[in-house]
Amino acid sequence: MSALNIKKGSTSHSAYDLRDSHSQAEESHTLAVIVENEPGVLARVIGLFSGRGYNIDSLTVAEVDHTGHRSRITVVTRGTPSVIDQIEAQLSRMVPVHAVHDLTAEGPSVQRELALIKVAGKGDARIEALRLCEIFRAKVVDSTLESFVFEMTGPPEKIDAFADLMRPLGLKEIARTGVAALSRGA
Amino acid sequence: MTRSMTGARMVVQALKDQGVEVVFGYPGGAVLPIYDEIFQQNDIRHILVRHEQGAVHMAEGYARSTGKPGVALVTSGPGATNAVTGLTDALMDSIPIVVLTGQVPTFMIGTDGFQEADTVGITRPCTKMNWLVKDTAKLAETIHQAFHVATHGRPGPVLIDIPKDVQFANAEYTPPQKAKVDHYQPRVKGDIEAITRLVEMLEVAERPILYTGGGVINSGKAASQLLRELADATGIPVTSTLMGLGAYPASGKGWIGMLGMHGLYEANLAMHGCDLMINIGARFDDRITGRITDFSPKSKKVHIDIDPSSINKVIRVDVPIIGDVGHVLEDVLKVWKARGRKVNKAGLAKWWAQIEDWKRVNCLAYAPGEKTIKPQYALQRLEALTRGRDRYIATEVGQHQMWAAQFLSFDEPNRWMTSGGLGTMGYGLPASIGVQIAHPEALVINVAGEASWLMNMQEMGTAMQFRAPVKQFILNNERLGMVRQWQELLHGERYSSSWSESLPDFVKLAEAFGCKGIKVSDPKDLDDAINEMLAYDGPVIFDCLVEKHENCFPMIPSGKPHNEMLLSADADAFKSGAVLV
Ligand SMILES: Cc1ncc(C[n+]2csc(CCOP(=O)(O)OP(=O)(O)O)c2C)c(N)n1
Ligand SMILES: [Mg+2]
Numbered sequence: 034m035s036a037l038n039i040k041k042g043s044t045s046h047s048a049y050d051l052r053d054s055h056s057q058a059e060e061s062h063t064l065a066v067i068v069e070n071e072p073g074v075l076a077r078v079i080g081l082f083s084g085r086g087y088n089i090d091s092l093t094v095a096e097v098d099h100t101g102h103r104s105r106i107t108v109v110t111r112g113t114p115s116v117i118d119q120i121e122a123q124l125s126r127m128v129p130v131h132a133v134h135d136l137t138a139e140g141p142s143v144q145r146e147l148a149l150i151k152v153a154g155k156g157d158a159r160i161e162a163l164r165l166c167e168i169f170r171a172k173v174v175d176s177t178l179e180s181f182v183f184e185m186t187g188p189p190e191k192i193d194a195f196a197d198l199m200r201p202l203g204l205k206e207i208a209r210t211g212v213a214a215l216s217r218g219a
Numbered sequence: 220m221t222r223s224m225t226g227a228r229m230v231v232q233a234l235k236d237q238g239v240e241v242v243f244g245y246p247g248g249a250v251l252p253i254y255d256e257i258f259q260q261n262d263i264r265h266i267l268v269r270h271e272q273g274a275v276h277m278a279e280g281y282a283r284s285t286g287k288p289g290v291a292l293v294t295s296g297p298g299a300t301n302a303v304t305g306l307t308d309a310l311m312d313s314i315p316i317v318v319l320t321g322q323v324p325t326f327m328i329g330t331d332g333f334q335e336a337d338t339v340g341i342t343r344p345c346t347k348m349n350w351l352v353k354d355t356a357k358l359a360e361t362i363h364q365a366f367h368v369a370t371h372g373r374p375g376p377v378l379i380d381i382p383k384d385v386q387f388a389n390a391e392y393t394p395p396q397k398a399k400v401d402h403y404q405p406r407v408k409g410d411i412e413a414i415t416r417l418v419e420m421l422e423v424a425e426r427p428i429l430y431t432g433g434g435v436i437n438s439g440k441a442a443s444q445l446l447r448e449l450a451d452a453t454g455i456p457v458t459s460t461l462m463g464l465g466a467y468p469a470s471g472k473g474w475i476g477m478l479g480m481h482g483l484y485e486a487n488l489a490m491h492g493c494d495l496m497i498n499i500g501a502r503f504d505d506r507i508t509g510r511i512t513d514f515s516p517k518s519k520k521v522h523i524d525i526d527p528s529s530i531n532k533v534i535r536v537d538v539p540i541i542g543d544v545g546h547v548l549e550d551v552l553k554v555w556k557a558r559g560r561k562v563n564k565a566g567l568a569k570w571w572a573q574i575e576d577w578k579r580v581n582c583l584a585y586a587p588g589e590k591t592i593k594p595q596y597a598l599q600r601l602e603a604l605t606r607g608r609d610r611y612i613a614t615e616v617g618q619h620q621m622w623a624a625q626f627l628s629f630d631e632p633n634r635w636m637t638s639g640g641l642g643t644m645g646y647g648l649p650a651s652i653g654v655q656i657a658h659p660e661a662l663v664i665n666v667a668g669e670a671s672w673l674m675n676m677q678e679m680g681t682a683m684q685f686r687a688p689v690k691q692f693i694l695n696n697e698r699l700g701m702v703r704q705w706q707e708l709l710h711g712e713r714y715s716s717s718w719s720e721s722l723p724d725f726v727k728l729a730e731a732f733g734c735k736g737i738k739v740s741d742p743k744d745l746d747d748a749i750n751e752m753l754a755y756d757g758p759v760i761f762d763c764l765v766e767k768h769e770n771c772f773p774m775i776p777s778g779k780p781h782n783e784m785l786l787s788a789d790a791d792a793f794k795s796g797a798v799l800v
Binding site for chain 2: 069072119129131
């Protein structure tokens with residue numbers, strides 16, 4: 034380890050070592066972030082994710098306390114446990130953030146998403162779509178002779194499953210709200 | 220009593236109520252109403268800079284050397300974008316500053332108006348918090364909140380964007396006592412169980428080390444005092460990051476020098492070999508840890524930090540303590556004393572013997588120059604000729620910065636201003652002016668590289684105008700020295716664009732600014748030249764021509780562990796032929 038042998042300028046001595054130090058398996062977590070409802074807060078939260086290279090799988094936001102001006106942001110994110118811890122810590126220290134709850138870590142939670150699904154078709158396909166709609170307890174909120182718009186609420190996986198079934202039956206368009214979630218129990 | 224006033228007047232009133240004495244700024248269309256108010260009062264001094272980046276670095280220098288928030292005022296558009304580097308610098312180094320920007324009138328926002336920029340959008344990632352104020356009634360309260368946020372918790376830069384119509388409109392002024400600083404009250408007291416755990420570990424540790432950082436300085440003078448008490452009472456060796464120099468005195472018996480990429484051999488080896496690492500207000504920066512997987516493999520780690528996101532971000536620790544350094548150290552001392560002031564005496568004695576052994580490597584040794592001034596020598600002479608004076612040091616970024624950290628000693632906090640996290644060339648000159656404005660009688664020196672210094676040299680005009688007698692001590696190697704060093708050691712000696720070509724004549728430049736220029740190239744003239752600089756009552760540009768190809772050692776190439784450090788061929792270890800591990 035002397036300066037002398039490296040001083041020769043051999044390029045085999047790369048100074049760069051960019052290995053990932055601890056690789057753990059990724060997990061999906063749903064975070065509820067309670068924020069002050071003021072301009073720029075959502076941008077700040079999203080900027081944290083993009084700036085630090087975290088994932089956003091789904092994001093919903095709305096004011097939930099009109100008098101207290103609080104909004105609730107629900108983020109579904111993915112990462113190794115240490116990354117999830119970091120995300121939580123990074124969110125918590127933001128000035129306009131009041132609280133962060135990791136709903137996945139804190140116990141069972143209810144997760145719901147709303148989707149509108151447009152399916153076009155005729156004949157048997159149309160009948161099959163309507164039958165599946167009933168099985169999945171979706172609602173028809175618009176219909177023409179050649180199309181339906183289904184409305185459905187449920188956990189994201191259920192919407193995925195329904196959308197998969199609709200694909201061969203003439204799925205045209207899908208709009209999803211992203212996940213809203215609450216912990217179970219009092 | 221309600222007081223109605225214009226937004227512009229509110230700005231000045233709110234600054235006064237926050238105890239602000241100096242604002243560093245540059246006018247423009249979108250802040251003219253505020254400048255008009257500044258003109259009509261005498262409580263707040265305005266320092267007219269030459270570039271908005273300079274204003275922000277001056278505010279940083281002011282803040283670092285006083286512990287109070289620094290304030291900058293700039294116009295919309297280009298004024299705001301010029302402030303971005305300073306904001307990012309302050310964010311990385313946790314410096315409390317408040318930046319006020321003008322904005323086009325609210326009704327023009329979004330129309331690509333003249334000098335419109337999305338200032339809050341651009342500065343969101345480089346501020347701790349920022350606000351666009353659209354209603355004059357909320358302006359004063361927002362300014363008070365901004366000061367609160369900048370100075371509480373982990374300090375940092377905040378920005379308030381104020382459209383011109385908001386500055387003209389009238390509303391009722393909210394005094395600081397009535398402003399709600401709402402929920403932002405980060406916790407300062409550490410968990411007492413974790414603190415007790417730390418004390419238990421400290422009592423038995425054989426090879427403990429205190430790894431201190433800028434958090435000690437940010438916590439305030441009391442924190443530095445408590446650190447001294449803890450280190451001296453326990454006999455645990457102290458090292459510090461670049462940011463923390465001065466928190467524990469360099470003359471203290473526990474001091475083993477700076478650690479990190481260009482830290483001392485003994486400090487880095489002690490970090491590598493310790494069995495208990497107590498991180499106090501530092502953040503395991505990659506310039507400190509080297510290769511993560513090999514970082515201090517045998518130690519238990521405790522981390523005291525006010526920012527929960529610093530915990531386990533880079534290095535997993537055994538005992539995290541979230542709180543303000545001052546508060547936590549106070550409790551650590553209390554618990555340690557109550558439990559009978561125990562330490563592992565035998566272990567510590569062996570540990571110190573080992574550290575003394577490492578010190579014998581003499582890692583800062585260099586071959587003295589006969590005809591040329593070695594940069595290390597220049598700093599040693601500067602140190603010798605200024606020691607004992609009321610001295611503040613700023614630096615630029617590069618080799619000279621690392622040598623300054625190695626060869627100058629600091630016995631007090633807030634005496635050392637350097638861009639650590641962002642490594643901003645061009646920081647030092649304006650920072651030194653900010654320091655001098657805060658401490659008019661003190662000796663303020665910017666240790667600079669010629670290349671960095673050129674980046675904000677226009678601020679010499681500010682120094683002249685406001686009679687800030689800053690000494691610009693340029694270690695001129697006619698090279699982007701640090702870049703050249705990496706190219707020599709790591710890129711096959713291919714010196715791609717690391718020459719400082721077409722340099723100005725610094726003495727003539729000084730004359731052009733109306734200050735004093737001194738040039739020195741012979742080691743035997745150095746002392747006289749430094750004394751001449753110190754004796755001159757005014758700004759000085761000191762052009763110290765130094766050895767062009769000196770490398771800064773020790774060096775841990777990035778991504779290498781601490782025990783794979785490069786040492787200078789002049790270190791004693793090589794003279795004696797010793798083999799190092
Ligand atoms: C704004 C900025 N641009 C580029 C760099 C990369 N950089 C780091 S040190 C350095 C060379 C500095 O040269 P000089 O100021 O003369 O100092 P020396 O290393 O020669 O002492 C450069 C280009 C930087 N840190 N900051
Ligand atoms: Mg240079």
